[in-house]
Amino acid sequence: TGFTDIALEAVVTVLEGLPQNAAIGFDYGRDMNGRGSVALISALQRYRLSDAADLIWQQRLIKSEHELQGKQAACKIATDAFFAGLPDLRLGMTEYAFGQNLKQRMIGLGADSVDWLPVRFGKNGRGYAQPNEDNALRPDDFIWVDMGARRADQISDLNRIAKVGKATAEQQELYDFVRAVTLRVAEAIRPGMTGHDAFAVFEPLWAARHFSQGAIAGRIGHGSGLALTEPPSLMAGST
Known part of the structure; x- marks a missing residue:
């Protein structure tokens, strides 16, 4: 740019x-x-x-050692900035203000730029591609952030979530389920598998909970490198 x-x-x-x-x-x-x-x-x-x-x-x-180190550094910057920034949150703070706060933290931790940073407060997810707004933080809200911090020629692409107050037993159980599925799929991935093969590991694990049709994932992951989103896609039919 x-x-x-x-x-x-x-x-x-x-x-x-x-x-x-x-x-x-x-x-x-x-x-x-x-x-x-x-x-x-x-x-x-x-x-x-x-x-x-x-x-x-x-x-x-195939990532070189240089690329892997850059990717790891970018992801660490994003994650560290999020957790360091949580104590800055106050009821009434806006999505926009928290996003600006996180950007400054990421730059301070070594990011060259922050290319992608949607912040969402509330219980219902607004489209993640929309700009951050003056939506204020309220009691019992979730805080969701998707972070694209760039370090050298690599960019992070990861999200983190927190909650104002305490999670209910149902919310904790859902979180534990999603995390367990994520880890089981990651542990099952092997060289030579296609994106379809990885998705086939995920599908029966996810289906066991009988979520509504609207909660069915079309893709469970994608490559990342010079760009935020790159091939391959972990989805049905991917070769």
Whole structure:
């Protein structure tokens, strides 16, 4: 962000050094619709273009030690900031104010930026992609935060939850159930499994509680790296 023109110049310079009959493989991505650049399209027109999504993601899926360390650092910053920030909460504080508080804590703990930080107070979940609002914290509310803190070229993607007051026995039991399912699926994942295989471990564990149809998960996890959300998806049919 803010360096798009310079980045395009760099890409065009690389392209101009290629033979005219070269093929260029790229992954435009389903989330990139409408973000094309006329300068980039003009530079690409003299080459053969190939959909190289599968090849690119085979490389991107495997994290280097450098990437793993960056990811671990980003996740630690996000988690530490959340728990350190809980004592700052006061009844009447807004989602927006708590979000700003957390951003400052994350920067102070070493984040280069905080790209993603929805904060939600209350009992009913509003859409997580909406901006933080002046929704004030009240007794018995839940506090839910999804945190994307960036450290170097890696970004965290994790959420944490807390509650004003004490959890009821039912809430504690539900929390314990969800956590147990999460850990059992994580422990079952092995090299060579597909996203579908991992989802197949989850499905019978989750179905045992007979939740309503609206509480059925379509996906239980996704990759993360340079971007907040990346392949693979842990979902039915994923190869």
